[in-house]
Amino acid sequence: MTIAPCYLLPQLPESLAGLAELALDLRWSWSHVSDTLWQHIAPKLWEQTHNPWLILQNAGGETLQQLAQDKDFIAKLDAFVAEHRSRLAQTCWFGKTYPHPPFRQVAYFSMEFGLSESLPIYSGGLGILAGDCLKTASDLGVPLLGIGLLWQQGYFRQSLDECGRQIELYPYNDPTQMPVTPVRDAAGEWLRLEMPFPGRSVILRAWQAQVGRVTLYLLDSNDPLNTPADRGITAELYGGGPETRLQQEICLGVGGWMLLRRLGIQPDICHLNEGHAAFAILARAYSHMRDHGTDFPCALTATRAGNIFTTHTPVSAGFDRFTQELMTRYVAGASEAFGIDIETVLALGREHPEDRREPFNMAWLAIRGSLTVNGVSRLHGAVSRRLFQPLFPRWPEDEVPVTHVTNGVHMPSWDSAEADALWTTYCGKSRWLGDLKDIETDFRKTADADIWHLRSVARQEVIQFARQRLQQQLAATYAPERECEQAKTALDPNTLTIGFARRFAAYKRPNMLLSDPDRLYRLLNNPHYPVQLLIAGKAHPQDGAGKAMIQQWTQFIHHYPDLAGRVVFITDYDMLVAEHLVQGVDLWINTPRRPWEASGTSGMKVLVNGGLNLSELDGWWAEAYCPEVGWALGDGQEHDTDLAWDQQEAQQLYRLLEDEVVPLFYHQRDANGCPCGWVDKIRESMSRLTPQFSSNRMLQEYVSTLYVPAAQLLAARSERATVDGICRWQHEIRQHWQSVHFGELNVQSDTDAHHFQVPVYLDDLDPDAVAVQLFANGEGGQCPVLYTMTRGEALSGAINSHNYHCAVPTRHPVEGFTPRIIPYREGCLVPLESTEILWYR
Numbered sequence: 021m022t023i024a025p026c027y028l029l030p031q032l033p034e035s036l037a038g039l040a041e042l043a044l045d046l047r048w049s050w051s052h053v054s055d056t057l058w059q060h061i062a063p064k065l066w067e068q069t070h071n072p073w074l075i076l077q078n079a080g081g082e083t084l085q086q087l088a089q090d091k092d093f094i095a096k097l098d099a100f101v102a103e104h105r106s107r108l109a110q111t112c113w114f115g116k117t118y119p120h121p122p123f124r125q126v127a128y129f130s131m132e133f134g135l136s137e138s139l140p141i142y143s144g145g146l147g148i149l150a151g152d153c154l155k156t157a158s159d160l161g162v163p164l165l166g167i168g169l170l171w172q173q174g175y176f177r178q179s180l181d182e183c184g185r186q187i188e189l190y191p192y193n194d195p196t197q198m199p200v201t202p203v204r205d206a207a208g209e210w211l212r213l214e215m216p217f218p219g220r221s222v223i224l225r226a227w228q229a230q231v232g233r234v235t236l237y238l239l240d241s242n243d244p245l246n247t248p249a250d251r252g253i254t255a256e257l258y259g260g261g262p263e264t265r266l267q268q269e270i271c272l273g274v275g276g277w278m279l280l281r282r283l284g285i286q287p288d289i290c291h292l293n294e295g296h297a298a299f300a301i302l303a304r305a306y307s308h309m310r311d312h313g314t315d316f317p318c319a320l321t322a323t324r325a326g327n328i329f330t331t332h333t334p335v336s337a338g339f340d341r342f343t344q345e346l347m348t349r350y351v352a353g354a355s356e357a358f359g360i361d362i363e364t365v366l367a368l369g370r371e372h373p374e375d376r377r378e379p380f381n382m383a384w385l386a387i388r389g390s391l392t393v394n395g396v397s398r399l400h401g402a403v404s405r406r407l408f409q410p411l412f413p414r415w416p417e418d419e420v421p422v423t424h425v426t427n428g429v430h431m432p433s434w435d436s437a438e439a440d441a442l443w444t445t446y447c448g449k450s451r452w453l454g455d456l457k458d459i460e461t462d463f464r465k466t467a468d469a470d471i472w473h474l475r476s477v478a479r480q481e482v483i484q485f486a487r488q489r490l491q492q493q494l495a496a497t498y499a500p501e502r503e504c505e506q507a508k509t510a511l512d513p514n515t516l517t518i519g520f521a522r523r524f525a526a527y528k529r530p531n532m533l534l535s536d537p538d539r540l541y542r543l544l545n546n547p548h549y550p551v552q553l554l555i556a557g558k559a560h561p562q563d564g565a566g567k568a569m570i571q572q573w574t575q576f577i578h579h580y581p582d583l584a585g586r587v588v589f590i591t592d593y594d595m596l597v598a599e600h601l602v603q604g605v606d607l608w609i610n611t612p613r614r615p616w617e618a619s620g621t622s623g624m625k626v627l628v629n630g631g632l633n634l635s636e637l638d639g640w641w642a643e644a645y646c647p648e649v650g651w652a653l654g655d656g657q658e659h660d661t662d663l664a665w666d667q668q669e670a671q672q673l674y675r676l677l678e679d680e681v682v683p684l685f686y687h688q689r690d691a692n693g694c695p696c697g698w699v700d701k702i703r704e705s706m707s708r709l710t711p712q713f714s715s716n717r718m719l720q721e722y723v724s725t726l727y728v729p730a731a732q733l734l735a736a737r738s739e740r741a742t743v744d745g746i747c748r749w750q751h752e753i754r755q756h757w758q759s760v761h762f763g764e765l766n767v768q769s770d771t772d773a774h775h776f777q778v779p780v781y782l783d784d785l786d787p788d789a790v791a792v793q794l795f796a797n798g799e800g801g802q803c804p805v806l807y808t809m810t811r812g813e814a815l816s817g818a819i820n821s822h823n824y825h826c827a828v829p830t831r832h833p834v835e836g837f838t839p840r841i842i843p844y845r846e847g848c849l850v851p852l853e854s855t856e857i858l859w860y861r
C-alpha cells in the first residue's frame with residue numbers, strides 16, 4: 021500500500037513507515053488492536069484525542085529516533101501492520117456470498133459523514149448513519165466508496181454560559197490535523213476540479229480518508245484561487261442561506277460525480293443518502309449523454325436504474341426547496357452546454373411539472389431520477405408513501421413506490437471494551453463480520469453475573485467521564501471553587517443511571533421529563549431508590565425554542581442545589597460523548613412525537629452495551645419493542661402537536677419510571693446484589709435486538725434487496741435500443757392516455773367465481789403497453805387484492821379495442837372490485853416510470 025504524500029508529517033524513519041499507514045486508516049476508530057502503540061508514543065495526547073494521526077504529527081524527531089531504535093516497539097508495529105494488511109486482504113461476507121460480483125461499485129453520496137470526532141464533518145444521525153455504513157462496507161467487503169464535503173468548520177460546537185445559555189463556536193477544522201490526505205493525480209499533482217458556476221468557475225480540492233477497505237472522497241472549496249465568498253461554500257454544515265445550501269448541494273452532487281469521472285471510477289450504483297445529493301442524478305445523466313450521444317430523457321431513463329434514493333424526512337416541510345430564480349441561475353449554464361431545455365430540468369423538481377411558480381424540490385428530483393426509493397424504518401416507509409403520494413395522483417398510497425430498510429448501527433464502533441470482551445466470549449471474534457444467524461441463541465447463554473458485572477463497570481466509567489467533563493465545564497465558566505470541588509464526586513456508581521441525549525428540537529420533546537419538575541425532583545431524590553440523569557444535546561443556532569429547552573434543564577439543575585450531583589448536562593454532544601453515554605447508561609430515554617423520528621439510531625447504540633430503552637413507539641422502536649426488551653411510550657397513534665397529549669405522555673413517562681423501571685432495577689436482587697428481572701430484560705434486549713439493529717443486517721439488506729436488483733435493472737438498459745424503446749413507450753402513453761376508456765362492465769356470478777368482463781378502448785396504444793387489472797381494497801388492514809385481466813376477443817368496429825376477462829373466486833365480495841388500466845412494460849417500474857392510471861369509476 022502506498023501512502024499519499026503527506027506534507028506535514030515529520031520525516032519518518034524507514035522502520036516507522038508503518039505508523040503512517042495505520043494512522044491514516046480510520047479503522048482505528050472501531051478496531052482497538054493498535055491502541056497501545058499510540059498510547060506508548062504520547063500517553064497524554066492519546067488520552068485527550070484518541071487520534072493517531074494527530075499523535076504522529078506531534079511526535080518530535082527525537083522521539084521518533086528513539087522509537088526507531090526500540091526493538092520491542094518495532095516488533096509490535098510490524099505485527100500490527102501485518103495484521104492490518106492481512107485483515108484487509110481477507111475474503112469477506114460479500115465475496116463469499118457473491119463469488120461473481122453482481123455490481124462493480126457503489127458510490128454513497130452524503131452531505132455529512134460521522135466516522136470519528138477527529139473528523140468533525142457531521143451534525144447528527146444522518147452523518148453517523150453514513151459513517152457506520154462505510155465502516156460496515158469495509159467489514160463486509162462491499163465495494164462501496166463515499167462522496168462528501170470536507171467542511172472547514174463542520175457543525176457548530178457548543179458551550180454554555182453561566183446562565184445555561186447555548187454559545188455556538190466554529191473552530192477551524194485544520195485539514196492537516198485530520199486523518200485525510202490530498203488526492204493526487206498520476207503526475208502527483210493535487211487533484212482540483214473546476215466547477216462551472218454562474219459567471220465563474222469554482223475550484224474544488226479533492227481529499228480522501230481511508231476507512232478500512234473503503235475510501236471516502238471529500239471536496240472542499242477553500243482554495244486560494246477562489247473568491248473569499250466561494251472559499252466559504254464548504255465552511256459550515258447546515259449554515260448559511262438558501263443560495264449557499266444550493267451551492268453546497270451542487271458541489272456534493274455534481275462535484276462528486278465529476279471527481280469520480282476524473283478518477284476513472286465508474287460506479288454502477290449511486291446511493292443518495294437524503295435528497296441533498298440529488299444533483300448527482302443530473303450529472304450522471306449528462307455524462308451518459310456525452311458518452312452515448314443520446315438526448316436527456318433517454319440518458320435519465322438509462323442511468324436512473326442505478327440510482328437509489330434513501331429519504332430520511334418525516335415531514336414535507338423537511339425537503340430542501342429552491343426558488344425557480346435561484347435554480348435558473350445555477351442550472352442554466354449546464355443545461356445550455358448540454359443542449360437541454362432548462363424547463364425539462366426544472367420540471368423534475370415540481371409536483372406539477374408545468375407550474376412554473378413552484379419551487380424546486382430536491383426530493384422530487386431524487387425520486388424522479390431513481391428507480392429505487394426507501395425510507396429508514398417500516399413506519400417511515402409508510403410515512404414516506406404518504407409524503408410522495410402527490411407525485412402519483414390517483415394511485416393508492418400503498419402502491420406509492422417507496423420501500424424501507426430499517427437503519428442499524430456499527431456495533432464495533434459503539435461497544436465498550438468490556439462489552440466487546442463479553443460478546444467475544446459467547447459469540448466469537450468475527451460475530452459482526454458474517455451472517456449474524458447464531459448470535460441470538462449464543463448470547464442467550466450469558467450468565468446473570470457476567471451481564472451485571474458489565475453494567476457495573478460501564479456505569480462507573482461513564483461516571484468518571486461525566487465528572488471530568490463537568491469539572492472542565494465549570495472551570496470554563498469560572499464557577500465557584502466549591503462547585504468545582506463537588507464535581508469530583510458527582511454521581512454515584514450504584515444508582516440507576518438514565519441517559520438522555522439528542523438534538524434539542526421541538527419534535528424530540530427534550531423537556532418532557534421537566535413537565536412536572538417537582539415530580540422529577542422526587543423521582544431523582546428518592547432516598548431509597550435514587551435515579552441520576554446524564555443529559556446532552558445541541559439546538560440548531562436558529563432554533564430559539566430548542567435553545568430555551570436547554571436552558572430549562574440548566575435552570576432546573578440550579579433550582580434544586582441538592583441535585584447538582586444527580587443531574588449533569590454534558591455540553592457539546594458529539595460522537596465521543598455519545599460513545600461514553602451509550603456505553604454507560606442503564607436506560608436510554610427517547611421522546612419524539614410520532615411519526616417524526618424517521619428511524620432514530622442512538623437507542624440502538626445502547627443495545628450492544630446492555631442498556632435498555634424506554635422510547636416512544638416511533639421509528640425503529642415501533643419495530644423493536646415488545647415487553648420483554650424494554651418500555652414503550654405513547655399509544656402507537658399520531659397526535660401531531662397536541663399539547664394536551666404531550667401532557668398525558670409526560671404522565672405516562674413518570675408512571676413508567678416510578679412504577680416499573682425503578683422497582684425493577686432495585687428490587688428482586690439476588691445474594692450478590694444482582695437485579696434478576698432487570699438482567700433478564702438486558703439479556704433479551706441484547707440477544708434479540710443487537711443483531712437485528714446492527715448495520716450488518718442493514719447493509720446486507722441494502723445489498724440483497726436494493727443494490728443487486730438495481731444493478732440488474734441497470735444492466736438490462738445497457739443497449740441503446742432498450743432505452744429508446746422505454747422512452748417511446750413513455751411518450752406513447754402520455755400522448756394517448758386521454759383517449760383510453762372503458763366500456764360497460766359486466767359481471768356474472770356462478771357457484772365458483774365472479775366472471776368480470778369489460779371492453780377497453782385503447783386509442784392508438786399497443787395493447788401490450790398497458791395492463792388491465794381488477795383491484796379491491798384489502799379488508800381490515802390487509803393488502804389490496806389484485807387480479808390481472810386477460811385480453812380477449814377484439815371488438816368489431818373499433819380499433820385497438822378488446823374485451824378483458826377475469827374470474828375471481830366467490831370468497832371475495834363482488835362489489836369490492838374496480839377495473840383499472842395502468843401502463844405496463846417488461847423491465848419497467850410502474851408507477852415510477854409512468855404515473856398514469858385510469859379507474860373504471
Ligand SMILES: *Cc1c(COP(=O)(O)O)cnc(C)c1O
Pocket residue numbers: 143144145146148521522523593594595598599619620621622623625
Ligand atoms: C447516534 C447519534 C445521533 C443520532 O441520534 P438520534 O437520537 O437517533 O437522533 C446524533 N448525534 C450523535 C453525536 C450521535 O452519536
